[in-house]
Amino acid sequence: MLHLRLITPADRTDDVVAVVRETVGTAHLVVLPGAARDPSGDVVMCDIAREAADELLGELRALGIDQAGSIAVESIDLSLSKRAEEAEREAPGEAADAVLWEELTEATHEESTLSVTYLAFITLATMIAACGVVLDNAVLIVGAMAVGPEFGPLAGISTALVRGAPRLALRSLVALLAGFALAMAVTVGFSLVMDALGLFSKAKLEGARPNTNFVYAPDAFSFVVAVLAGAAGTLSLTSAKSGALVGVAISVTTVPAAANAAVALAYGDTAQTRGSTTQLLLNLFGIVLAGALTLLVQKLLWSRQRDRAPAGVRRGAS
Template sequence: MLHLRLISPADRTDAVVSLIENTVGATHLVVLPDAARTPAGDVVMCDVAREAGDELIGGLRGLRLDTTGSIAVENIDLSLSRRADRAEEEAPGEGADAVLWEQLTDATHEESTLTVTYVAFLAVATMLAACGVMLDNAILIVGAMAVGPEFGPLAGISTALVQRAPRLVLRSLWALLAGFAAAMVVTAGFSWLMDLFGLSTRSMIEAGRPNTAFIWKPDWMSFVVAFLAGIAGTLSLTSAKSGALIGVAISVTTVPAAANAAVAFAYTEYAQMWGSTGQLLANLGGIVLAGTLTLLAQKWFWARQRRRTPTAEPA
C-alpha cells in the first residue's frame, strides 16, 4: 500500500476527493479543511494499493495539484485494515508488478545528477579496482563493483528513453560519461603515484593475471551477463526491491574495466587499454538495452493486464 498526503487549494478539493473516491484500490480517505498553511489549502490523505498508485498520481497531476499544491507519497510497511485488504484485492493486477512511473522518474533523475559525491564514489571504486587488477585480486574487484554508483545514470537513460524525455537522457549520459572520464583520469594519476612509491610496477600490468584477465578480453558472454544484470537491476528498481542492486553491481565489470583501462594507459599498455574500453562499452550498452526493453515490456504487460481486469467498486 501507498500513503498519499496532498495539499489541495480549496477550490479543487472536491475534484481531488471525487478522483480518490472513484479510484479502485483507494481507501482511508481523510479531508482536513484549511489545515495547510504553506501553501494554503486543505489537507487530503488516503491510502491506495500500489497497483492503482500510478493512475491516481497521474490523475492528481492532471488536476495540477503538483503545481498548485503538493503530492507526497510514502510506502506503508504495515497496514492492518480490512478496507486496505479489500482495496488491494479490487485493484487490478499485482502490486509487485506495478510500476510507479513518477517515482521511477524522480529516483533516476536524482541518481543521474553529476555531483561531487557521485564522482567521488566512482573514483574510489575505480581506484579500488585498480588495486585489484594490479594485484590480480578478485576480492578487491568485487568490492569495487559494489561501491560503483554507475547503475543510476544507466537506469536514468533507460527510463528517459521509454518516457521520451530527451533532457533526462542527456543529463544521465553526461553523468555517466563525465563521471567515468573523471574517475579514469584520477585512477591514472593514482597509478603513477603508486609507481612513484614503488607500490606497483609495469611487471604487474604485464603479468598474466589469471583471476582478472577477463576484464580486458571482452566477448559475447560479457554482453550477455550485462544484459541479464540490466534486467535484474531494472526489476529491482520498479518493484522497490533495492537489495537486488547489490547483486547487479557485482556481476558487471564496468568499474573494473574502466580501472584497467586507466592503469594500462598509465603504463602505455595500449592493447589492454583498448580491450578494457571495449569491455566497458559492451557492459554499458548491454545494461541500457536490457533496461529499456524491460521497462517497455512492463509498460505493455501492465496496460494489457489492466484492460483484462474488470472494473470494481472503490473500497
C-alpha cells in the same frame, strides 16, 4: 500499500476527493479543510494499493495538484486494516508487477545527479579496482563493483528512452560520461604515484592474471551478462526490491574495466587499454538496452493486464 498526502487549493478539493473515491484500491480517505499553510489549502490523505497508484497520480497531475499544491507519496511498512486488505484485493494485478513511473523517474533523477558524492564514489571505486587488477585480487574487484554508483545514470538513460524524457537522458548521460572521465583521469595519476612508490608495476599489469584478465578480454558472455544484469537491476528498481541491486553491481565489469584501462594507459599498454575500453562500452550498452527493453515489456504487460480487468474493477464506485 502507499500513503498519499495532498495539499489542494480549496476550489479543487471536491474534484480531488471525487477522483480518489472513484479510483479502485483506495482506502482511509481523510479531508482536512484549510489545514495547509504553505501552500495554503486543504489537506487530503488516503492510502492506495501500489498497483493502482500510477493511475491516480496521473489524474491528480491532470488536475494540476502538483503545480498548485503538493503530492507526497510514502510507502506503508505495516497497515492493520480490513479496509486496506479489501482495497488491495480490489486493485487489478499484483503490487510487485506494478511500475510507479513517477517514483521511477524521481529515483533515477536523483541517482543520476552529477554531484560531488557521485564523483567521489565512482572515483574511489575505480581506484579500488585499479589495485585489484594490478594485484589480480578478485576480492578488491568485487568490492569496487559494489561501491560503484554507475547503475543510477544507466537506469536514468533507460527510463528516459521509454518515457521520452530528453532532459533526464541528458542529465544521466552527462553524469555517466563525466563520472567515468574524472575517475579514469584520477586513476591514471593514482597509478603513476603507486608506481613511484613501488606498489604498482608494468610487469604486474602485464603478467599472468587468471582472476582479473576478463576485464580487458571482452567476449560474447560480457554482453550477455550485462544484458541480464541490466534487466535484473531494472526489475529491482521498479519493484522496490533494492537489495537486488548489490547483485547487479557485482555482476558487471564497468568499473573494473575503466580501472584497467586507466592503469594500462598510465603504462602505455595500448592493447589492454583498447580491450578494457571495449569491455566497458559493451557493458554500458548492454545494461541500457536491457533496462529499456525491460521497462517496455513491463509497460506492455501491465497495460494489457489492466485492459483485461472489468470496468468496475479499473474504476471504483463512490
